[in-house]
Amino acid sequence: MAWASLFFILPMLSSGQEFILTGRILDVKTQKGVSNITVKVVGYSQGQTDDEGVFRIAIPNKLTTVKLEVAGGYKSLLNSEIPVPKSSDAMIQMLVEKLANENDLLQKEVARLKTQNKLKSDQIKELQSAVEDSLRFYKGKMEKLHLNNNAERDSLLRLVEQLTNSIEGDYVLKNKRESYQHISTDLLTYVTRLKDLRDWIAHAEDVLLNQKASENFNKTLELYSQARDDLFVKQADYQDQVQKYWEKEVLTNDLKQLFDLALGDIHDTTILPLKDSLLAPIGDFYTGKISRLSAQKKVKKQATATNGQLLLPIKELERRVTAFNQALSN
DSSP states (O other): OOOOOOOOOSOOOOOSSEEEEEEEEEETTTOOBOOSOEEEETTSOEEEOOTTSEEEEEEETTOSEEOEEEOSSEEESOOSOEEOOSSTTSEEEEEEEEOOOHHHHHHHHHHHHHHHTOSOHHHHHHHHHHHHHHHHHHHHHHHHTTOOSHHHHHHHHHHHHHHHHHHHHHHHHHHHHHHHHHHHHHHHHHHHHHHHHHHHHHTGGGGGTOHHHHHHHHHHHHHHHHHHHHHHHHHHHHHHHHHHHTOOHHHHHHHHHHHIIIIIIIIIIIITTHIIIIIHHHHHHHTTSSOHHHHHHHHHHHHHHHHHHHHHHHHHHHHHHHHHHHHHHO
């Protein structure tokens, strides 16, 4: 855990309109003074550290507390204001840690993006390339102007952070919109194909009367199966996307429950058994194993039962899909 240490030595009285704030900047890892970096008293003045990491900065005598910032590739581990000692001879000691250079920081940001997995691999490569191009451009300008001080080096670090956050935000928004489009479309497609299948089941007897009805029924089954398979294959990925981009546990749970209803309660419990109870008698008729009349009785009985079983689950599924898609769109 980052920590900072302050202590004062031999406080004495001072006089005059200005007070000389004296301190020493120490590297948290080496515990040695950090030379040649800028120390700024926020809102007032600034100074440079000497070879021992010591700084002396004139501040108004009236100040009782100050906030210090450092530049030159370091950051302070002390984020709060500190009391001004009563004597210029009292030395403040402040711990700092070294920041990565702009290239190291970019690599660190790229590693973070890969770990978070909100961006696609090609997007991360494009982001890295864009930031590198910008760094080369600004470094070129700095070289022409002979700028190579601490403030300019710090500006490159800020450039990496700002560009990374900006481009990342644009890509995340783009991916979130695409995710919403895919998830909502697949859910609505499944509901539509399920309702089409339900309507055909109600007239399943027609399959026993003519070949055209049989072909249409097979096409309906094929479209339903495709929609169901799409949901089954993508369910884990869709739940992962909702968790990544919306970051709301309630939405992830809602989607899981929605998949359980569609793929479990409706498909596995009601639709899948139709292979034996509804489609088998139709197949037996076409292979000559049973008469048309016998097949019609079995098919009609099962169709009536199945439509009764599907009535409430389909209504509940429609309600949940509508509510879920609405929540994702907000």
